Amino acid sequence: APTVWAQNDAPDLRALAKKTRPAVYLLVLQDEDGKTIAAGTGFLISGEGLLVTNQHVIAEAHTIIAKAENGGLFPIRRVVASDSRNDLALLQLEGKDLPFLSLAPDFSAEVGTRVAIIGSPLGLEGTLTEGIVSARRRLPKENRDVLQISAPISKGSSGSPVLDSQGRVIGVASFLLQDGQSLNFASPSEKLRRLLNANSLTPNSPLPT
Template sequence: MNAEARNDSSPALTRRLALLLPAALAACARPAAAQRGLPDFADLAERVLPAVVSIQVTSRETAPDSRGTPFERGRRGQLVQGAGSGFIIEPSGVVVTNGHVVGNATRVTVTTQDGTDYPARVMGVDELTDIALLRITPRGPLSAVSLGVSANMRVGQWVMAAGNPFGLGGSITSGIISARGRDIGQGPFDDFIQTDAPINPGNSGGPLFSMAGEVIGINTAIYSPSGASAGIGFAVPSDLARPVIEALIRGGRVERGWLGVSVADADEQGRGRRGALIMGVERGSPAARAGLRQGDLVTALNGEAVATSRALVRGVAGLPPGETVRLTLTRGGRSQEVAVQIGRRPNDS
């Protein structure tokens, strides 16, 4: 029976195969047609890549940096070569990158997409957000990109990462925004965009683009047991980076507001409500002069609700030193408002 079936070449069978063939071809074509609904990054890449740069660094490392990778950091205490990425934010030659890329650099070279090398000067570094600015001197205006509004980005939207992975030069990868507001334990201003766009050693400091061609993040760190991309990358959101970049362009440093208190989340202390619980007040600090006390529960800053200790730290840090703010707090079960003149964060002096 099996032999007869294999050798059946009857006209009826031939007709059935002829009828099935177009259907089979159509089924094979469906995935390709479905793929046409996915974004095409070619036009976007062509438009923005001229503003993406590779960075080569010679530095003497004195301490390990957990934000970089061995490829980017080199060996402790030795004169080492490193590589990273960046993007041109001003046509006159201002380049944005990560602070840990330039590190204790003794020499920095920026290479544009056309292969031109420029010696670079470090304009300023903000360690708390891991952002650095470089200055190069081109012969004419360079291609530049602009910062977008990261708050407008939603989980699930397409993004494109660009940079210098493993020192190979200009490369792009694509993915989506996987999460927002990630705290990865790097500092008080952790508010990272998480993406599954592959980010590898050497990508640090490179831009994360929206489909509109705006920089909505600065690629900074990856989570990976192997040191290479595992589909979990983190970028500093553009909304956090923008005031830092503007401050570094103006004066080479970032001045932040300061209260002089240690705080904790109230809900983690069993208070049954949200807010920033003051755990200690530094002597002679703005908080001490305003009469704040240990045990005060701060629930609002200038009328805007404060749900966590991190929200209070960020809110105060974003204010200019010398400005007087209004804190709403609960003390002894009663709500009251206290005026505090913000000081200058000491480690930014």
């Protein structure tokens, strides 16, 4: 697929956003009374409505509504699978023939790789930020491998796709630590692929370019 990064390695963010934004959703989380209790982000990896987000985003929700870039609202039918250690969840969205993102090859996110995140910080859907992969880290306490990224993750951005220069998913934005500076972390895409394989699921082939 052609890169949407310019030859000098400066990101063409307009092209990246135009290509990927239709596959990214604002998730509105509601309690049993239909009251909105939180918001997050998710993205499709299948035209048939297989949506990825963080497990912690959906943990307290009774009902989940996915809002598309064009304002369309899609109910979440069910939780297909989840991985609490790596903070990943797969949801089934009610829809067909929808735009979706493809996964980057496993372990392609090297230190220094330029990345972009499309998310919904504070409910502002479709917000794009950029950065690099700062490190690949092992969190021994959580027994978890993560990507440390310089692109900011804020409230509502949890579950956002972390994208490479071709708009492929190299990670899922997960959490930040405030320790003098903001440290942002994502679950690498190989953990998502492992969750898919464990449930006999395969993401669709890449979006046409």
